[in-house]
Amino acid sequence: MKRVVQPELLDSLPPEVPQARGSRRDLQRINWWMGHHGLLARTLRQRLPAQLPGRLLEIGAGDGEFFLRLARQFTPPWSPPRATLLDMQDIVAPSTLAACARLGWQVDTEVADVFAAVPRSEPVAAVFANLFLHHFADAALARLLLKMSQQTDLFIAVEPRRVAQPWICGQLLRLIGCNAVTLHDGVVSVRAGFAGRELSELWPDPAGWHLTERRAGLFSHLFVAQRAP
Template sequence: MKPLPRIVQAETLDGLAEDDPDAMRSRRDLRRVHRVMGSCSMLSRILRAWALPRGRALRVLELGAGDGSLMLRVARALAPRWPRVELTLLDRQALVGPATLRRYASLGWTATTSRTDVLDWAAAEPRADAGGSGPRWDAIVANLFLHHFPERELAGLLRAVAARCDHFVACEPRRARSALVASHLIGAIGANAVTREDAVLSVHAGFRGRELSALWPADGSAWTLRERPAGAFSHCFHAVREGPG
């Protein structure tokens, strides 16, 4: 059977205002989708395995962070190992509430939000996004985010990511017939019309094989790249810079 071609189309949620009731409901649906996909455990497992600097706060950036609730679950899983984290939640919409920020604080993580289009972030000078103290994030994370972008934008985005961190992970929809079938059945977990439509679009825009590795820049650094199907419906890519970054 021929592999599904990659088709990127605008998702319904992205066209809705932050306070649109259908959008709010769809973001709540997304939390159930994360549970079905096992997103928190996949991300936590990959992040936990990284050898990150000790003795200072880690600087972590999430791209397309949404309401910050998935990363909060990841933070709960990682806080015993990563007690001090300066986390930036970047999204082009302002979706993270004060209660979520307080929950991060209770774990010892300082979370701040950045309402920014990621393509502007990618186009900006690296130093500008790091509080003036250097261009590097210890880790950059993305979940259900990269699939929003066609290859050309994605290549530029991954170039910016590689220039600004030593560790990167993305968990995305798997572009596979089994995932497509499941996306058509997502109403079974009570998903609304926005989520039902976007789930199908997301699978068509998802990834397979080594597609993200092929877009990762050859920037002169040695990177270890891993890309593989994960869980029943996900496709995970992670990149670790070897040696001093």
């Protein structure tokens, strides 16, 4: 089945309206059900080279709640751990940043369209994305992956897996009590999700990188690009 990318409601709703707030809360439950914090924590633990300290950059970080839960499970092998949360919406609450600080993390936010964001001058040990890349059609995605490959030696994405019957995901989201925005965006996300080696095929210069791409759990898709030594 072909990848179909359509707009998601959460991207255009004002962040303060109840439907948007509810949908962001749903996202955290979905991340928990899909085991995305643990999957990303394990992948970072396995792949982050201890001898190359640097900032972590999360793109499409939303309200930062995903990062906070990740930070409870993972700390890089250097101190102090630093991270930037980039999203086009300015929605990370001060209390979320304070909770990260209590865990020992120095976290800042960048409000920007990822395509327009200025590359960071300091070393970026890893860039990662959770439920984000599927927002973009292949041509834009290829530009985004090129930009990321120029900033870091390690890129990780956890995305929806494209399955033949996306409406099943809608039924499961309904069962766990998700709101109408999440039900719409969930089905749209699965249709725009990934399968096979679709992200590897869009990665620039595959010969200079180790690329891993696989199914993870029932509905997730993991992509890791690590620069070859």
